[in-house]
Amino acid sequence: xxxxxxxxxxxxxxxxxxxxxxxxxxxxxxxxxxxxxxxxxxxxxxxxxxxxxxxxxxxxxxxxxxxxxxxxxxxxxxxxxxxxxxxxxxxxxxxxxxxxxxxxxxxxxxxxxxxxxxxxxxxxxxxxxxxxxxxxxxxxxxxxxxxxxxxxxxxxxxxxxxxxxxxxxxxxxxxxxxxxxxxxxxxxxxxxxxxxxxxxxxxxxxxxxxxxxxxxxxxxxx
Numbered sequence: 001x002x003x004x005x006x007x008x009x010x011x012x013x014x015x016x017x018x019x020x021x022x023x024x025x026x027x028x029x030x031x032x033x034x035x036x037x038x039x040x041x042x043x044x045x046x047x048x049x050x051x052x053x054x055x056x057x058x059x060x061x062x063x064x065x066x067x068x069x070x071x072x073x074x075x076x077x078x079x080x081x082x083x084x085x086x087x088x089x090x091x092x093x094x095x096x097x098x099x100x101x102x103x104x105x106x107x108x109x110x111x112x113x114x115x116x117x118x119x120x121x122x123x124x125x126x127x128x129x130x131x132x133x134x135x136x137x138x139x140x141x142x143x144x145x146x147x148x149x150x151x152x153x154x155x156x157x158x159x160x161x162x163x164x165x166x167x168x169x170x171x172x173x174x175x176x177x178x179x180x181x182x183x184x185x186x187x188x189x190x191x192x193x194x195x196x197x198x199x200x201x202x203x204x205x206x207x208x209x210x211x212x213x214x215x216x217x218x219x220x221x222x
Contacts, residue, residue, distance in 0.1 A: 015055040023048050029208075032215045033089060043085050047208070050078040054201075075201035080179035083172050083211065087154045090163055090215065092146045100157045104149045108139065151176040162221075164214045168207065175204050 003011070016022075027044025034040060057071040095101050112135065126134045155169040155176075164172075178200065 011056070011059070014059050015052050018055055019048075019051050026051070029212065030086070032212065032219060033086065036089060036093070039085065039089055043082055046078055046082050046085075050075060050082075050205070053078075054205075072201040076175055076178045076204050079201075079204035079208070080172075080175045082208070083175065084151055084154075086211070086215070087151075087158055087163075087172075088146065091154055091157060091161075095161055095163075098161065100160045104153055104157055105143055105146065161218075163218045164211065168210055168214060171203065171207055172211075175200075175207075 002008070019026075021028075023045065026048035027041050029047060030040045030043050033043060054071070054075060057067075060067075062068070062071075091101050091104070124133070152173045155164075155172050158164050159166050159169045
């Protein structure tokens with residue numbers, strides 16, 4: 001059953017009144033993405049929705065463990081997605097073709113190597129570690145799509161390119177690692193070493209300012 005119109009207006013006004021600007025202002029925050037208006041709008045909308053939902057939770061004042069955990073989880077997941085989208089664009093669009101980005105799209109691996117029957121027989125007879133088979137292989141480098149690049153590698157590349165500093169990159173990695181704890185088993189495996197603290201969500205929000213400042217300084221220096 002939906003809220004009454006009066007109650008909906010009251011809740012909506014409560015959530016909006018404390019925000020730093022309307023939806024357009026939140027989209028404008030990401031002016032460094034202006035070369036891709038669709039991405040800028042989508043990221044700005046995610047930022048706005050994260051702030052709006054936070055205000056709703058804040059107004060509810062739910063102190064139960066499940067409520068606080070849900071509030072922090074959702075915030076961290078949204079902000080981690082924002083950081084990831086921004087870094088992905090800055091690297092694979094703005095810095096496409098640089099050595100740092102090309103390295104991200106290359107993966108050193110081993111490829112099976114066909115050998116003579118005599119050598120293969122010798123390999124088959126060789127005792128492998130822990131009972132594993134010994135095979136012939138050559139070192140190779142393969143190309144991978146940008147969607148397969150790990151976030152921590154993107155953050156490190158952004159540091160090498162001077163987009164953000166190392167300290168901020170380490171924090172962003174933590175936010176993204178926490179985002180992966182949407183898998184309940186992964187969270188439980190952390191055990192008592194992990195707690196969804198409100199400060200974590202707060203930091204994910206406040207670091208956006210430092211992120212924006214560092215990205216814009218990099219752009220200005222280019």
